[in-house]
Amino acid sequence: MKIALLGYGRMGKAIERLARERGHEIVLIVDETNRASCTDEQLKQADVAIEFTTPAVAVDDYGWCFRNGVPVVSGTTGWLERWSEVTELCNETGGAFFYASNYSIGVNIFFHLNRWLAKTMAGFDNYKVFVEETHHVHKLDAPSGTAITLAEGILEEHPKYSSWKLDEGEVKAGELPIKAKREGEVPGIHAVTYKSEVDEIQIYHSAFSRDGFAQGAVMAAEFLAGKKGVYGMDDLLELKVKN
Numbered sequence: 001m002k003i004a005l006l007g008y009g010r011m012g013k014a015i016e017r018l019a020r021e022r023g024h025e026i027v028l029i030v031d032e033t034n035r036a037s038c039t040d041e042q043l044k045q046a047d048v049a050i051e052f053t054t055p056a057v058a059v060d061d062y063g064w065c066f067r068n069g070v071p072v073v074s075g076t077t078g079w080l081e082r083w084s085e086v087t088e089l090c091n092e093t094g095g096a097f098f099y100a101s102n103y104s105i106g107v108n109i110f111f112h113l114n115r116w117l118a119k120t121m122a123g124f125d126n127y128k129v130f131v132e133e134t135h136h137v138h139k140l141d142a143p144s145g146t147a148i149t150l151a152e153g154i155l156e157e158h159p160k161y162s163s164w165k166l167d168e169g170e171v172k173a174g175e176l177p178i179k180a181k182r183e184g185e186v187p188g189i190h191a192v193t194y195k196s197e198v199d200e201i202q203i204y205h206s207a208f209s210r211d212g213f214a215q216g217a218v219m220a221a222e223f224l225a226g227k228k229g230v231y232g233m234d235d236l237l238e239l240k241v242k243n
C-alpha cells in the first residue's frame, strides 16, 4: 500500500519503520514544517493516510483526507469533543475514517476486561474506583485518550458513576477520578483500581515501547483500504466478549 504519514513525530517515525517492514511504501510525510506547501495532488498519491499529530491539527487533517477521497487512520487524542462533526463529515463526503484512542491489541483486550470488571463491581457498594495513567513528559493532553476510553467504559457499566473528572482535588459523588502522571519517557501505563476498606483489585497495562501502537495503526490502514464509513478497533479485531 502507498501510505501518507500525517505527523512525523514519535509515532510517525515508529509507523514508518513498521509499515516498511510490512512491505508498504511511504509516499508522503507531512509535519508542521511542510504542511502549508503540501498539495491535494500529493495526498491523492496515497491509498491511505495515517495521522498522529496534535489535537489542534487533527480535525483539519481529516477534512483534507475526506475531501480528497483518501481513507484516514488516526490515533491523535484530545479532540473527541468534535467526534459528531468529524463522523458526519466523513459520511457526507463518502470518506473512510478509522479511529482508536489506543491501537495496541493488549489495550483493546484490557478495554473489554475493564467493562466486564465494572459490570461485576456494580453490585459491590463498598469499592470505589479510580483510573490512573502515566506517560512521558512531552505528552500534550491529560488525561490520556486511553484513560478516557477506560472511564467511559466504566460509566456505561457501573450505575454509581455518571461522569469522569481529572483528579485535581475534590471528587463529588458520582464522579470517577482519573489521575494523570507525567514521568520521563514512559510510553504509556494505565491502571483501573477498585478499593475498599480492606483490599483492592487492580487491572493494569504497560506498553514497553510504541511498537504495539504503531503495529495496530498499520493493521488498521490495511483493514481500511477500499472501505467507506467509520471504524474502530472492535471492527478490526472482531473481539467478541461474552459477559
Ligand SMILES: NC(=O)C1=CN([C@@H]2O[C@H](COP(=O)(O)OP(=O)(O)OC[C@H]3O[C@@H](n4cnc5c(N)ncnc54)[C@H](OP(=O)(O)O)[C@@H]3O)[C@@H](O)[C@H]2O)C=CC1
Residues within 6 Å of the ligand: 006, 007, 008, 009, 010, 011, 012, 030, 031, 032, 033, 035, 052, 053, 054, 055, 057, 074, 075, 076, 077, 078, 100, 101, 102, 103, 104, 213
Ligand atoms: N492512539 C494511539 O494508539 C496513540 C496515540 N498517540 C497520540 O498521537 C499523537 C501524536 O503523538 P506523538 O507522535 O507522540 O507526538 P509528537 O509530538 O512526537 O508528534 C506530533 C507530530 O505532529 C506534527 N504536527 C504538528 N503540527 C502540525 C501541522 N500543523 N501539520 C502537520 N503536522 C503537524 C509535528 O510536527 P513537528 O515535529 O514539525 O512539530 C510532529 O511531527 C498524540 O495526540 C498522542 O496522544 C500516541 C501514541 C499512541
Ligand SMILES: O=C(O)C1=N[C@H](C(=O)O)C[C@H](O)C1
Residues within 6 Å of the ligand: 077, 101, 102, 135, 139, 143, 144, 145, 146, 147, 187, 188, 189
Ligand atoms: O501520547 C502518547 O504517547 C499516547 N497517547 C495515547 C493516549 O492518549 O491514550 C495512547 C498511548 O497511551 C500513548
